[in-house]
Amino acid sequence: MTSSTSAAVARALADVPAVTILCHVRPDADTIGSGLALGLALTRLGADVEVAFPATVGLPTMLHDLPGTQLLVAEGDIVGHPVVVSVDAASLGRLDTLAPVFTAASESITVDHHASNPGFGDLDLIDPAADCTAVLVLSVLDELGVKVDDEIATCLYAGLVTDTGSFKWARPESFRIAARLLDAGVDARTWSRNLLDTHPFSWLAMVSSVLGDATLVPNACDGRGLVYAVVRHDVLADLSWEESESVVDLVRTANEAEVAAVFKEVEPDTWTVSLRSKRSVDLVPIAGTHGGGGHRHASGYSDSGSADEVVGRLLESL
Numbered sequence: 628m629t630s631s632t633s634a635a636v637a638r639a640l641a642d643v644p645a646v647t648i649l650c651h652v653r654p655d656a657d658t659i660g661s662g663l664a665l666g667l668a669l670t671r672l673g674a675d676v677e678v679a680f681p682a683t684v685g686l687p688t689m690l691h692d693l694p695g696t697q698l699l700v701a702e703g704d705i706v707g708h709p710v711v712v713s714v715d716a717a718s719l720g721r722l723d724t725l726a727p728v729f730t731a732a733s734e735s736i737t738v739d740h741h742a743s744n745p746g747f748g749d750l751d752l753i754d755p756a757a758d759c760t761a762v763l764v765l766s767v768l769d770e771l772g773v774k775v776d777d778e779i780a781t782c783l784y785a786g787l788v789t790d791t792g793s794f795k796w797a798r799p800e801s802f803r804i805a806a807r808l809l810d811a812g813v814d815a816r817t818w819s820r821n822l823l824d825t826h827p828f829s830w831l832a833m834v835s836s837v838l839g840d841a842t843l844v845p846n847a848c849d850g851r852g853l854v855y856a857v858v859r860h861d862v863l864a865d866l867s868w869e870e871s872e873s874v875v876d877l878v879r880t881a882n883e884a885e886v887a888a889v890f891k892e893v894e895p896d897t898w899t900v901s902l903r904s905k906r907s908v909d910l911v912p913i914a915g916t917h918g919g920g921g922h923r924h925a926s927g928y929s930d931s932g933s934a935d936e937v938v939g940r941l942l943e944s945l
């Protein structure tokens with residue numbers, strides 16, 4: 628089913644003169660890597676391409692050096708071509724301020740791997756079995772017959788290595804794809820370090836403070852346990868927003884809890900909440916009750932209010 632949809636998306640993109648590619652708000656390596664890889668490929672086929680993400684927050688520093696960033700346009704400079712593709716956005720809402728650009732398209736296409744994605748384009752390539760959106764983009768590029776060079780491969784690898792937690796939960800197919808991308812010229816050592824193992828020095832103090840106040844709720848989730856931590860706006864201080872993204876990977880290591888949550892105060896009283904589960908808890912419906920979505924073992928949502936209110940609302944829903 629996926630391959631037939633990949634072929635349909637490739638047919639829709641094969642001969643178009645111009646394409647707008649949209650990435651989700653608070654962009655990560657999968658949405659930007661997917662967008663730039665697709666953008667570079669369509670550029671090589673002769674299309675006029677623009678890639679954009681909602682201006683709500685900026686591009687994470689670690690993504691500044693990806694190949695293809697010359698295709699990125701500021702929100703105010705978006706042309707909005709007749710064919711628009713959204714990459715890695717689980718809902719129209721994830722396109723935030725760019726949602727009108729998507730809905731204005733004469734042909735709208737989604738490429739995504741989130742289980743919660745209802746399908747919101749004219750053509751939807753959605754495969755929750757894919758480890759990342761980047762591998763779905765690769766399937767489209769293969770249908771298009773585009774050569775995956777080192778630049779395109781690097782963008783795809785960025786999505787693959789981050790969305791699989793450095794291949795910790797990667798499927799066999801993802802290892803095969805990784806080998807192919809490395810053969811195409813990806814500097815995997817450098818990009819793994821850039822994307823997963825690089826933080827400013829002040830990140831250490833932030834993590835120390837946040838983890839020191841982490842809370843274990845052993846009887847939450849029917850006794851399977853919840854561990855959570857709160858990243859207040861002032862503790863981020865001079866750190867950029869994406870530096871709080873790594874905290875959940877530390878919090879979820881607590882053996883006593885099946886579910887981990889990190890509350891990130893992106894602006895005063897405005898929060899994004901990251902949820903992780905190990906095995907038995909499906910997070911999609913939990914995130915859904917709070918207006919969010921994602922994957923079975925990794926989901927998220929947004930909330931507003933004081934820390935106590937936001938934490939209290941999650942505890943009530945578990």
Ligand code: MN
Pocket residue numbers: 657658715740759760790
């Ligand atoms: Mn993704």
